[in-house]
Every structure is written in C-alpha cells, then in structure tokens.
Amino acid sequence: ERKLGTMNLTDEKSIHILDLPGSYSLTPESFDEHVVSDEIFSWIHGEEKPSLILSVVDAENLYRNLYLTSQLLDFGIPVVIVLNMMDRIREDTLPVLPEQLKERLGAADVVPVSALENQGIDRLKDSISTNLNSPVKPNDNDIPFEVTGILRLAIRPLFQFFKEKMKYTPRFAWAQAIRITGRKNVMTLYKTSAKHLESSNEEHIKELTQIHFNVLQSLNGDTPDLSTLEPQLRYRWIDGILMKKDEVQSASLSRKSKSENVDRILTHRFGGPFIFIGLLYLIFQSVFSWAVVPMDWVNNVVTKFGNWVNSVMPEHVIRDLMVEGVIGGVGAVLVFMPQIIILVFFLALLEDSGYMARIAFMLDRVMSKLGLHGRSVLPLMTGYACAIPGIMATRTIDSWKERLVTILILPLMSCSARLPVYALMIGAFIPPVRFFGIIDAQGLTMVVMYFLGTVTAL
Numbered sequence: 001e002r003k004l005g006t007m008n009l010t011d012e013k014s015i016h017i018l019d020l021p022g023s024y025s026l027t028p029e030s031f032d033e034h035v036v037s038d039e040i041f042s043w044i045h046g047e048e049k050p051s052l053i054l055s056v057v058d059a060e061n062l063y064r065n066l067y068l069t070s071q072l073l074d075f076g077i078p079v080v081i082v083l084n085m086m087d088r089i090r091e092d093t094l095p096v097l098p099e100q101l102k103e104r105l106g107a108a109d110v111v112p113v114s115a116l117e118n119q120g121i122d123r124l125k126d127s128i129s130t131n132l133n134s135p136v137k138p139n140d141n142d143i144p145f146e147v148t149g150i151l152r153l154a155i156r157p158l159f160q161f162f163k164e165k166m167k168y169t170p171r172f173a174w175a176q177a178i179r180i181t182g183r184k185n186v187m188t189l190y191k192t193s194a195k196h197l198e199s200s201n202e203e204h205i206k207e208l209t210q211i212h213f214n215v216l217q218s219l220n221g222d223t224p225d226l227s228t229l230e231p232q233l234r235y236r237w238i239d240g241i242l243m244k245k246d247e248v249q250s251a252s253l254s255r256k257s258k259s260e261n262v263d264r265i266l267t268h269r270f271g272g273p274f275i276f277i278g279l280l281y282l283i284f285q286s287v288f289s290w291a292v293v294p295m296d297w298v299n300n301v302v303t304k305f306g307n308w309v310n311s312v313m314p315e316h317v318i319r320d321l322m323v324e325g326v327i328g329g330v331g332a333v334l335v336f337m338p339q340i341i342i343l344v345f346f347l348a349l350l351e352d353s354g355y356m357a358r359i360a361f362m363l364d365r366v367m368s369k370l371g372l373h374g375r376s377v378l379p380l381m382t383g384y385a386c387a388i389p390g391i392m393a394t395r396t397i398d399s400w401k402e403r404l405v406t407i408l409i410l411p412l413m414s415c416s417a418r419l420p421v422y423a424l425m426i427g428a429f430i431p432p433v434r435f436f437g438i439i440d441a442q443g444l445t446m447v448v449m450y451f452l453g454t455v456t457a458l
Contacts, residue, residue: 002018002019002020002021002035002039003018003019004016004017004018004019005017005019007125009125009126009128009129010122010125010126010129011129013129013132015128015132017054018039018050020035020036020039020040021033021035021036023036023037023068024064024065024067024068025067025068025071026040026041026068026071026072026179027179027230040072040075043075043077044075044168044172049077050077051077051078051132051135052077052078052079052080052108052128052131052132052135053072053075053077053078053079053080054079054080054082054128055068055069055072055079055080055081055082056082056084057069057081057082057083057084058084058085059083059084059085059086059088059089059094059112060085060088060089062083062094062095062242063095063235063238063239063242066105066238066241066242067231067234067235067238069081069105069107070105070144070145070234070237070238071175071234073105073106073107073138073144074138074140074143074171074172074175075172076137076138076140076169076171076172077137078108078131078135078136078137078138079107079108079138080107080108080109080110080111080124080127080128080131081101081102081105081107081109081110081111082111082113082124083098083110083111083112083113084113084114084115085114085115085116086112086113086114086119086120087114087116087117087119091112095242095243096241096242098110098111098112101241104241105138105241106138106139106144107138108127108131108135108136108137108138109127109130109131109136111123111124111127138171139171140169140170140171140172141169141170141171142170142171142174143170143171143174143175143178144171144237145233145234145236145237146233146236146237147174147178147233150219151219151229154181154215154218154219155177155178155181155215156177157211157214157215158176158177158180158181158208158211158212158215159173159174159177160173161177161207161208161211162176162177165204165207178229178230178233179230180212181212181215181216181219181226181229182226182227182228182229182230183227263358266355266358266362267358267361267362272358272362273362276359276362277447279350279355280447280450281439281443281444281447283343283346283347284343284443284446284447284450285440285442285443285446286342286346287339287342287343287419287423287443287446289440289443290338290342291338291339291342294338295335295336295338295339298331298334298335298337298338299331299335302327302328302330302331302334302335303331305327305331306323306327306328306331309322309323309327310323333420336419336420336423339419339420339423340419343384343419347381347382347384350381351378351381351382356377356378356381357378359377359378359381360374360375360376360377360378361374362374363377370458371402371405372402372405372406372409372458373397373399373402373406375397376394376397376402376405376406378393379391379393379394379397379406379410380406380409380410380413380454383410383413383415384413384414384415384450387410387411387413387415390410390413391407391410394406394407394410409457409458412453412456412457413453413454413457414449414450414453414454422446422449426442426445426446426449427442430442430445
C-alpha cells in the first residue's frame with residue numbers, strides 16, 4: 001500500500017514523502033510489486049516526478065538489495081541510498097565504505113542509519129535537504145554495466161525505439177531494452193507502460209511488438225535464457241562493485257550471518273518439518289497450560305458478578321434474563337478469551353519473527369502438489385486466528401488462481417471461534433496425562449484436531 005506523509009527537515013523545510021511497499025525488483029510478480037512498478041514507471045510516462053528517491057536497503061544484505069537501487073538509478077532522478085539496520089553490523093565490516101559505494105554507484109549520497117535505534121536520522125535529514133537544494137543526478141548517458149557483442153547489437157533497435165520514439169534518456173532506453181528482451185510479451189511487462197503506449201498511437205505498439213519479435217529471433221540460440229538476462233547483467237555489475245575492496249576488508253562476504261545459520265536449521269529438508277510440528281505442539285500446549293489461571297480468574301469474576309446482581313435485584317423474570325442470559329452467556333464466551341489471546345499472540349510472534357516466511361519456503365513443494373503456493377501457508381496459518389485477515393493476506397500470492405483457491409479454503413480452517421468447542425471436548429474426554437513425562441495428551445490432541453481440520457480443508 002502506498003502511504004503519503006510529511007517530514008520536517010533540519011532547515012525547517014517541510015517535504016512530502018511517498019512510501020511504497022518493499023520490493024526487490026521493478027519487474028513485478030506479486031500485487032505489491034505491481035503497486036511499486038506502476039507508481040515508479042508513471043514518473044517516466046508523464047506523471048509528476050519526485051525530486052529525490054530514498055532507496056532503503058538492508059546493510060546486511062547489500063548484494064540482493066542493490067538490485068532495485070541499480071534500477072532506480074536508471075531513471076535519472078537523484079537517489080539517496082539509506083543503509084538501514086546498521087545496529088546489527090559495524091560500518092568497517094561492510095563490503096565497501098559508504099563513500100566508496102556512493103562513488104561507484106553514482107548515487108547522490110549513502111547514509112548509514114538504524115531505524116530501530118533512531119540513529120543517523122538527523123544525518124539523513126541533512127542529506128535530503130542538501131540534495132533537494134543541490135541535486136546530484138546519476139549519469140544517464142549510458143548503461144553502467146557492460147553490454148557488448150552480439151547482445152548489444154541485437155537489442156540496439158529496441159534502444160533506438162525507446163530513445164527516439166519514447167524520448168527516454170540513453171541509460172533508461174538501454175535498461176528498458178534489456179528488460180523487455182527478457183519478456184515473451186512486451187505488453188504484459190508493465191501496466192503503466194501499456195497504458196502509455198495505448199495513449200500514444202497504434203503504430204508505436206505495432207512497431208515495438210515487431211522490433212521485440214525480431215530481437216528474439218536474432219538472439220534465438222545465442223542466449224540460453226533471456227528471462228534472466230537483466231538479473232545476470234545487474235548482479236555481475238553489483239558483484240564487481242562490492243568486490244572492489246580497497247582499504248576495507250569485508251568479513252561479511254566470507255562469514256555466514258546469524259540469520260543464514262538459523263535458516264539452515266529451520267528450513268532443513270528433514271529437520272525443518274519436525275521443528276514446525278514441535279512449535280505447533282508448544283503453542284497448543286500453552287493454550288491449555290498458560291490459560292488455566294486467567295480462565296479461572298475470569299470465571300470467578302463472572303460468577304461473583306452474577307451472584308451480586310442476583311442479590312441486589314428483586315426476583316423477577318428480568319433478573320433471570322440478566323443473570324442466566326446476559327451475564328451467563330457473555331461470561332461463557334469471555335472465559336475462553338485467554339486461550340484465544342494466547343493463540344493469536346503466538347501466531348503474530350511467528351509472523352513478526354520471519355518464521356512464517358521460512359515455513360512458506362520449506363513447504364512450497366508440498367503446497368504446489370495441492371495446487372497452492374508456498375505463500376499460501378501464511379494466510380492459512382493466519383486463518384487459525386481468523387479467516388478475515390487470512391483472506392486479506394492472500395494478496396501476496398502471485399497467481400490469481402492459487403489466490404482464489406486459498407481464499408476458498410480459508411473458511412474451512414479451524415479458526416479461534418472453534419477453539420472453545422475443541423477445548424470443551426478435549427477437557428471432557430481427554431485426561432490430563434503425560435507421555436514420557438513431557439508430551440501432554442490434551443495438547444497433542446489439540447494439534448491432531450487442527451492438523452485433521454487442515455488436511456480436510458486442503
């Protein structure tokens with residue numbers, strides 16, 4: 001979702017800031033990425049351009065994050081690179097110093113910050129103010145990465161079309177030519193591009209389609225996989241930038257981060273599913289064990305309140321309605337609130353910690369056999385709490401078909417509204433015994449019931 005806000009700079013100037021969803025590329029695959037690409041490409045196609053672009057990147061993962069930054073630099077708009085999460089990494093362990101990165105990329109500035117600890121924000125405001133007053137635009141005469149030989153010769157007609165007919169700068173014309181070469185259908189690349197072409201004239205559409213066809217024919221057999229053409233060129237360029245270490249020797253390139261070490265364990269082919277099942281067991285076991293005290297407290301409060309109302313009101317049908325109907329009915333629901341709160345808390349914790357994304361990666365192959373996507377795991381898990389936010393979470397699924405199937409399955413998941421029913425049945429029929437001293441029968445039964453409900457829904 002795009003959000004618009006204002007910020008006061010250090011020189012007391014107020015500016016408008018447009019915040020777009022996080023994305024790794026301007027080649028859209030998901031709904032969120034379409035929002036980003038459509039907005040950014042509208043700047044080229046007649047919409048008002050921003051005065052400055054802030055590209056916020058993860059300082060721990062520059063190699064992956066600089067891909068989008070390299071695409072933003074093609075637009076000819078000053079780009080300030082914000083190295084976020086500097087609280088987790090020392091500046092001297094970066095592959096390149098901020099000043100070196102600024103020089104090699106041609107960015108307006110590179111500012112290390114930590115949004116979590118509120119560090120570097122004033123420095124960022126100063127940089128924004130400076131670049132608004134004296135903008136430093138990237139070089140737009142040519143594409144920065146190397147495109148030579150047969151490839152450059154083959155895509156040159158596309159470059160000429162974008163430069164002469166669309167009035168793009170040389171750098172952006174080359175970038176767009178490379179990007180479109182990797183697509184089978186030029187009109188499916190960007191919605192905004194398609195709208196702009198349609199608003200110009202049909203001759204442009206026919207000419208671009210014919211040029212694109214000729215380019216693909218000329219490259220047939222010479223380039224094995226054109227769909228990866230742009231990523232190969234850009235990552236090769238980024239790799240060269242990060243590997244040029246003059247006085248700085250980076251330890252981060254040779255040392256796996258803590259996150260990667262954790263990923264290796266949590267997404268292990270064999271151990272990962274058992275860890276996932278173990279976490280589910282702990283969650284549902286906590287629903288029983290941790291909720292006992294607050295449930296008893298709520299039950300006592302409701303009972304005492306009902307007794308008090310019963311004692312102060314005269315004997316009448318209204319008293320029976322209040323005590324047995326309203327207080328008793330509402331109290332019967334409130335007594336299960338601790339269990340629901342604990343379940344929702346743990347699901348939110350799994351999502352915020354990033355474990356949900358790891359589950360999606362780990363179960364992608366299994367979900368694909370069921371006609372779903374790995375990203376369906378997050379909405380389905382969210383459906384354990386409530387189906388509505390689960391349905392809203394399906395927007396991250398790329399395929400509309402998989403998104404629709406996930407939405408249709410979600411109401412069949414065991415949501416928190418069914419938790420009181422499960423708790424009553426388990427409490428009535430399953431004794432509170434333990435197997436091997438650690439596995440509680442009631443918690444295990446809850447896991448099995450949710451598992452059977454999920455399997456039945458799928």
